[in-house]
Amino acid sequence: MTTPRRALVLIDVQQEYFDGPLSIQYPPRDESLANTLRALDVAAQADMPVVAVQHEYPEGAPVFTAGSAGWENHPEVERRFDSTTKRVVKNFSDIFASTGLAEWFRQNGIDTLTLVGYMTNNCVLSTAAAAEPLGFAVEVLSDATGAVHLANEAGTASARQVHETLMTLLHSNWAAVTTTDAWASAVSSDDRLTRSDLVTSATQGRAAH
Numbered sequence: 001m002t003t004p005r006r007a008l009v010l011i012d013v014q015q016e017y018f019d020g021p022l023s024i025q026y027p028p029r030d031e032s033l034a035n036t037l038r039a040l041d042v043a044a045q046a047d048m049p050v051v052a053v054q055h056e057y058p059e060g061a062p063v064f065t066a067g068s069a070g071w072e073n074h075p076e077v078e079r080r081f082d083s084t085t086k087r088v089v090k091n092f093s094d095i096f097a098s099t100g101l102a103e104w105f106r107q108n109g110i111d112t113l114t115l116v117g118y119m120t121n122n123c124v125l126s127t128a129a130a131a132e133p134l135g136f137a138v139e140v141l142s143d144a145t146g147a148v149h150l151a152n153e154a155g156t157a158s159a160r161q162v163h164e165t166l167m168t169l170l171h172s173n174w175a176a177v178t179t180t181d182a183w184a185s186a187v188s189s190d191d192r193l194t195r196s197d198l199v200t201s202a203t204q205g206r207a208a209h
Contacts, residue, residue, distance in 0.1 A: 008116070011095060014073055018074060033074060043187075055090055057091070112136065120145045129174055131174070142177050170195075172195075
């Protein structure tokens with residue numbers, strides 16, 4: 001396999017996910033933040049491009065209002081950004097819509113996107129799915145992402161159930177799901193991480209149940 005040309009993509013590591021109705025519940029947000037910071041350190045050591053994405057809504061929105069405290073990046077990640085960090089503001093769940101990021105990745109020879117940040121059940125999921133027709137390989141660091149508890153007219157699910165289910169789903173088709181430790185090892189050896197596939201996942205799932 002060819003050597004991957006990676007970019008580390010921080011999706012919405014913003015204060016809204018640390019205080020308020022969208023506070024990440026699983027994995028514990030302090031743990032996912034610590035792993036995100038470690039991923040940033042690994043990227044810096046490997047001279048890997050870093051993309052910092054912030055979600056933004058117009059004035060009057062209940063969350064992510066431009067310029068609000070909740071809109072700000074977490075100070076620990078902000079502290080690690082420098083002049084080479086590619087900063088992007090998005091208005092939709094995936095990182096590609098109306099951002100020009102697909103073109104920027106191609107212009108910079110990037111073929112593999114390593115996703116960290118929030119939320120597993122929204123922007124991480126939709127970005128991984130959106131990357132497929134664009135031709136990008138995706139990696140998701142399971143311990144540097146996170147989900148919230150959900151309840152609505154369709155049912156209820158704990159954050160752990162949501163996160164673990166979606167990690168399994170992502171690995172079955174859209175992304176190579178791994179830990180920060182395993183990813184750091186792959187980066188140091190220039191290895192490409194592999195995902196499963198739907199047929200294998202379905203076959204193994206049937207055997208497990």
